[in-house]
Amino acid sequence: MIEELRSIASLAEEEIQSTETLNALTSVKAKYLGKKGLITERIRSLRSLPPEKRPEYGRLLNQIKNRIEELLKEREGYLKEADLDRRLKAESFDVTLPGFCIPFGHLHPATRMLNEIIDIFVSLGFSVMEGPEVELDYYNFEALNIPKDHPARDMQDTFYISDDVVLRTHTSPVQVRVMEKHTPPLSVVAPGKVYRCDADISHIPMFHQIEGFMVDEHITMGDLRGVLEVFAHEVFGPQTAIRFRPSYFPFTEPSAEVDISCVLCNGSGCRVCKNSGWVEVLGAGMINPRVFEMAGYEPGRYTGFAFGMGVERITMLKYGISDIRLFLENDKRFLEQF
Numbered sequence: 001m002i003e004e005l006r007s008i009a010s011l012a013e014e015e016i017q018s019t020e021t022l023n024a025l026t027s028v029k030a031k032y033l034g035k036k037g038l039i040t041e042r043i044r045s046l047r048s049l050p051p052e053k054r055p056e057y058g059r060l061l062n063q064i065k066n067r068i069e070e071l072l073k074e075r076e077g078y079l080k081e082a083d084l085d086r087r088l089k090a091e092s093f094d095v096t097l098p099g100f101c102i103p104f105g106h107l108h109p110a111t112r113m114l115n116e117i118i119d120i121f122v123s124l125g126f127s128v129m130e131g132p133e134v135e136l137d138y139y140n141f142e143a144l145n146i147p148k149d150h151p152a153r154d155m156q157d158t159f160y161i162s163d164d165v166v167l168r169t170h171t172s173p174v175q176v177r178v179m180e181k182h183t184p185p186l187s188v189v190a191p192g193k194v195y196r197c198d199a200d201i202s203h204i205p206m207f208h209q210i211e212g213f214m215v216d217e218h219i220t221m222g223d224l225r226g227v228l229e230v231f232a233h234e235v236f237g238p239q240t241a242i243r244f245r246p247s248y249f250p251f252t253e254p255s256a257e258v259d260i261s262c263v264l265c266n267g268s269g270c271r272v273c274k275n276s277g278w279v280e281v282l283g284a285g286m287i288n289p290r291v292f293e294m295a296g297y298e299p300g301r302y303t304g305f306a307f308g309m310g311v312e313r314i315t316m317l318k319y320g321i322s323d324i325r326l327f328l329e330n331d332k333r334f335l336e337q338f
């Protein structure tokens with residue numbers, strides 16, 4: 001019997017030492033120490049032994065049980081560690097490998113130009129105000145001294161929503177909306193989208209304008225010129241000259257088209273300026289007293305200037321872009337150049 005016990009003990013030891021997984025170790029444990037385990041059964045049957053044999057056999061049985069428990073514990077520790085090692089190896093990665101480059105987007109060139117222009121005027125003390133894109137005919141035309149059936153309406157191809165509602169064709173209606181709510185002194189820029197039913201190499205049906213106006217008791221055309229000169233120098237460089245040509249807008253009197261010296265040839269004449277040395281950049285003038293009157297200002301008290309420019313046009317001149325439709329095509333080869 002003693003012999004049998006010893007051989008069970010050495011068999012158990014061998015089995016424990018050769019298990020390779022925690023699962024296998026659990027079965028080995030059950031085989032010897034489980035409810036019906038080889039050791040457990042023998043402990044249970046101690047009672048049936050003759051009393052004089054019990055002490056010696058019992059002691060040995062206990063020793064073997066303790067020894068097996070100890071071995072199981074050791075092996076369990078070893079296997080757990082080996083398991084952790086294996087996982088660390090399998091799950092580790094090389095932090096020195098080069099990563100993937102996630103391509104960055106950026107603002108659209110027209111938006112960037114618009115922001116740049118706004119910044120210039122803000123630095124001159126202008127505030128930024130906005131108006132609706134779906135606009136009343138009243139603000140887009142009538143309050144700007146363009147009555148219904150006035151031939152000047154043909155200057156802008158209008159999207160009509162109804163008889164009284166249009167998609168604004170310019171940012172000038174913001175002049176009136178601001179003047180209705182605020183009294184001078186005013187210096188405001190109004191950026192935003194405008195719409196015209198027109199499409200070719202130099203026209204798209206939706207584009208951006210930025211309106212600027214200044215109203216107070218003694219504003220002159222000289223102030224207009226000074227402000228626009230700063231604008232031209234900031235956007236196109238300090239060598240840029242500006243000139244005013246007489247023009248007509250119903251909401252300004254006198255009115256002017258403003259040109260800058262050609263950014264491409266510096267005034268000597270090229271394809272972009274059609275050999276004139278000048279390119280047109282915006283419309284401007286002194287606000288017509290009729291507009292002040294309709295906004296509710298005391299007649300004769302104030303003077304002011306206003307100007308309006310197309311942001312895409314400025315961007316095209318600055319970067320030498322020849323087709324305005326590129327702004328809407330979402331061609332990455334175009335957009336990535338900015």
Ligand code: PHE
Pocket residue numbers: 169170171172211249252283284285306307308309
């Ligand atoms: N609103 C005019 C246009 O879109 C530009 C302009 C604005 C002219 C302000 C004079 C004064 O053509």
